[in-house]
Amino acid sequence: MTKTSKAELISKDLVRRGFRSVNPTVIYSFMQAAGLTNDHLIGCFRYQDCCVDAETITTKAKKKRTRVINNFSAILKAN
Template sequence: QAGLSWITVLKKRENFRDAFDHFDYHKIATYDEKKIESLLQNSGIIRNKLKILSAISNAKYFIEIQNEFGSFRKYIWGFVNENSIKNNFKTSSEYPVKTPLSETISKDLISRGFKFVGATIIYAFMQASGMVNDHLESCFRYLEV
């Protein structure tokens, strides 16, 4: 959720999962006005119409990328040549919020029609998906990722 604190989103995670059909992008891509209206009335989620509409259109573009590349994974990991970027941070103050690569990916997604996929959100995705290893060198997981 662009522009919101992670804690706000995490507190509503299960409500989002239920409201958005367990994040089934095939279903989300087919949402109609009736479903949109029900989402806008759902007090358990963040009811921003632009973000709801972008989730629907992004699901459609996600499917287009799958059709073009064979999978979203092939598309997204192509930006790192199928290899995780391993950073060598000593302290968490060294963590960037975005990088030139996350800016490149963001621009590519936006050129394909995606919304709310800025460089900061893309960098968070890169961390979560393992495209970039930002574990501190002192972390037990650093060598495992």
């Protein structure tokens, strides 16, 4: 697979904003390199590791988001 519907949407948006050389294949390659997509086959030894890593990052991001929202709420209540 060299592109996805998400890569196509991002590509179209970037072109609309004036970027060049950002076709869906380029965007998908970036997504792979940045770890935004897991292309490993289920039987691959790296597949499960990548899933665990992604879940860990998601959990940390949710905790941070909750903390930021709580801090923001406290600031609003103080004013």
